[in-house]
Each structure stands twice: as structure tokens, then as C-alpha cells.
Amino acid sequence: MKKVLFLAVAVSLVGCKAQQSKSIESANVMDYANTITANELKDHLYTFASDEFQGRETGEPGQKMAAEYLKKEYQQLGIPSPLGGDDYYQEVPSSAFRRGNIKDTENVLAYIEGSTMPEEILVISSHYDHEGIDDEGNIYNGADDDGSGTVAILEIAEAFVQAKKDGYTPKRSILFLNVTGEEKGLVGSRYYTENPVFPLENTVTNLNIDMIGRIGTDMENSGDYVYLIGSDKLSTELHELSEEVNNKYLNLNLDYTFNDENDPNRFYYRSDHYNFAKHDIPIIFYFNGVHEDYHKPTDTPDKIEYDLLEKRTKLVFLTAWEVANRDERPFVDKPTLTEGE
Known part of the structure; x- marks a missing residue:
């Protein structure tokens, strides 16, 4: 009986080892992309952008509730914090x-350690704060800005977790970074890059998601599109990788209108990726453009295009998968662009 038990344990251990050593190249990445669904995104967003979260103003109770929601979701997925234990918060002081007059606040961090290049970090970011409540009691739910990016990260994280459970751990580490204070001047992302948990020289790319749930003004007839900003600003290789991934899997209309240096909106300088770009870290900013509900109480979850949100989220996941698993990190071949250049 003991001999049989020993053999059973040995076989089990061998089986576990074989599962852990699966080649990432043998994975069917679309199996994991397809775990990202419109229904799950909708379920998350109807909670995250509800009145209960009081508009998620930086430092206020609604933002604290949103941070706790994210922490619990990561814990349920089994994704640890890079800070250790139950501490998923990087404190951002007032x-x-x-x-x-802004109160202390926090970035929310979760982390999947890479299998063969764990010291190299891919950062996937969104901001989870919004405008709060105005003097008349109107709640700014921020379903698109940036509830859409925040719930996208949760679905992307879940897809990577499922792949890891199946034995396909990404080669590079992935940091899921939900930043605070974007609406107050990109403060949470600036604080992270000034106080990084991982050395910035080891951060290979930042994929930043800020508003991907709606159809922007004048884009009604553009089909399944997303604006890409900054993909070629620092790394030609990252831009080409992004195009290859889209052409292979999704064929979305990648619109580069706002990538033009002469664009008066200057969106390249207006979301959290910019704090990474300033440190010569290649970035891609995913964006649907502004619409009539931008920064208004009417930015509510019932107006989100969930099927399109699903497709855009899949694009970010598939791009992240490629960045995380290529042999070489995206090469920086262009100088940093700073505000005003």
C-alpha cells in the first residue's frame, strides 16, 4: 500500500512539473483572449461605476471603496501584491x-511573476479615480473615464491567471497598476515612476488604457476602431509588434489621428503613460476619443458599447502577451518627447 502511494505521489509530482514547464509558444493565446467577455466587463462596470462609489474622487470615500474593490478582485483571482502580504496599496501622500487640498490616496498594485525573465516588467495601467460629486449632488460615475480601462485590466489579469493555471506563465513579469489621482494631474503615475516598486530600467513597456468603452464624436461610421497614441514615439519595434498582433488576431481599425505631434488635443501628454515615456519606457495609449458625456455626470455604464469594449480589451491582452513573451524587449530607438517639443 505504501509503495503504491509513493508511486502515485511521484507520478503526480512529475505531472505537475510537466505542466509547469509547458512552452509558452505552444499555447493557443486566443483561448485566453476569449475569456474576456462583454458580460463580465459589464458586470464589473455596473458595480465600479455605480453611485455607491460616489464618483471615485481622489482621496475621498468613494475612491477608497473602489481601491478595496480592486484589491478583493485581485485576491479572488489569486494574484499577489508585489508589496507583500495583503498590502496591495502604494500609498500616495497628500x-x-x-x-x-487633496487627502492621502493610493495606487493599487497586483503582480504575476515571470517564468524566465522575472526581473523584466511589463506594466499595464489605468486610472481608477474620477471627478466625484459636484456641489449640486450630481455623481460623476466615470463609466468610460476610466471605469472602462479599469475593468479591462481586471479581465486581462484573469486571462493571464487562466493561462498560468494551464502551465503558460508569461516569460516576463506583469504589473497591473491601477493609479489614483489622474484627474488631479497624473499624480498617481508620477508618484509610481518617482518611487517605483521595480527599477524603471527593468520596465520594458507600459500599456495604458484610458477610455475604451465608447464611440467618440464623429466616429459613428468608423467600425470597430480604437485610437492608438504613442506606440511609435520611442520604439519602432513596439509599434510594429502592435500592428502585427492586431493584423493576426482582430483586425480592428487602429486610428492614429491623435498620434500626430501637431494634434491640438495633445493627448499624448494627458494620460498616465506619459510619466513612463518621460523615462524612455515605450508606451501605447489605448483611447476611444472624447464624446458628449466626457467629464459629465452622464458618463454612465448604460452607455458603454460592451462588445466593442471586449474587442479593445482583447487587443491590449494580446499585445501584452506578445510583449511579455518575446525573446527581446522592445528596443528604444527614438529620443524622449517632453511637453512642449
Whole structure:
């Protein structure tokens, strides 16, 4: 009986080892992309952008509730914090803000360690704060800005977790970074890059998601599109990788209108990726453009195009998969662009 038990344990251990050593190249990546669904995104967003979260203003109770929601979701997925234990929060003190009377706040961090290049980090980011409640009691739910990016990250994280369970751990580590204070001047992302959990020189790419749930003004007839900003600003290789992934799997209309240096909106400088780009870290900013509900109480979850949100989220996941698993990190071949250049 003991001999039989020993053999059973040995076979089990061998089986586990074989599963852990699966080649990432043998994975069917679309199996994991397809775990990202419109229904799950919708379920998350109807909670995250509900009145209960009080508009998620930086430092206020609604933002604290949103941070706790994210923490619990990561815990349920079994994704640890890079900070250790149950501490998923990088505290951002009120002194980090250069204007306004803003209370202490926090970035939310979760982390999947890479299998063969764990010291190299891919950062996938979104901001989870919004505008709060105005003097008349109107709640700014921020379903698109940036509830859409935040719930996209949760679905992307779940897809990577499922792949890891099946034995396909990404080669590079992935940091899921939900930043605070974007609406107060990109403060959470600036604080992270000034106080990085992992050395910035080891951060290979930042994929930043800020508003991907709606159809922008004048884009009604553009089909399944997404604006890409910054993909070629620092790394030609990252831009080409992004195009290859889209052509292979999704064929979305990748629109580069706002990538033009002469674009008066200057969106390249207006979301959290910019704090990474300033440190010569290649970035891609995913964006649907502004619409009539931008920064208004009417940015609510019932107006989100969930099928399109699913497709855009899959694009970010598939791009992240490629960045995380290529032999070489995206090569920086262009100088940093700073505000005003």
C-alpha cells in the first residue's frame, strides 16, 4: 500500500512539473483572449461605476471603496501584491499633489511573476479615480473615464491567471497598476515612476488604457476602431509588434489621428503613460476619443458599447502577451518627447 502511494505521489509530482514547464509558444493565446467577455466587463462596470462609489474622487470615500474593490478582485483571482502580504496599496501622500487640498490616496498594485525573465516588467495601467460629486449632488460615475480601462485590466489579469493555471506563465513579469489621482494631474503615475516598486530600467513597456468603452464624436461610421497614441514615439519595434498582433488576431481599425505631434488635443501628454515615456519606457495609449458625456455626470455604464469594449480589451491582452513573451524587449530607438517639443 505504501509503495503504491509513493508511486502515485511521484507520478503526480512529475505531472505537475510537466505542466509547469509547458512552452509558452505552444499555447493557443486566443483561448485566453476569449475569456474576456462583454458580460463580465459589464458586470464589473455596473458595480465600479455605480453611485455607491460616489464618483471615485481622489482621496475621498468613494475612491477608497473602489481601491478595496480592486484589491478583493485581485485576491479572488489569486494574484499577489508585489508589496507583500495583503498590502496591495502604494500609498500616495497628500504632499505629492502640487495643487488643491487633496487627502492621502493610493495606487493599487497586483503582480504575476515571470517564468524566465522575472526581473523584466511589463506594466499595464489605468486610472481608477474620477471627478466625484459636484456641489449640486450630481455623481460623476466615470463609466468610460476610466471605469472602462479599469475593468479591462481586471479581465486581462484573469486571462493571464487562466493561462498560468494551464502551465503558460508569461516569460516576463506583469504589473497591473491601477493609479489614483489622474484627474488631479497624473499624480498617481508620477508618484509610481518617482518611487517605483521595480527599477524603471527593468520596465520594458507600459500599456495604458484610458477610455475604451465608447464611440467618440464623429466616429459613428468608423467600425470597430480604437485610437492608438504613442506606440511609435520611442520604439519602432513596439509599434510594429502592435500592428502585427492586431493584423493576426482582430483586425480592428487602429486610428492614429491623435498620434500626430501637431494634434491640438495633445493627448499624448494627458494620460498616465506619459510619466513612463518621460523615462524612455515605450508606451501605447489605448483611447476611444472624447464624446458628449466626457467629464459629465452622464458618463454612465448604460452607455458603454460592451462588445466593442471586449474587442479593445482583447487587443491590449494580446499585445501584452506578445510583449511579455518575446525573446527581446522592445528596443528604444527614438529620443524622449517632453511637453512642449
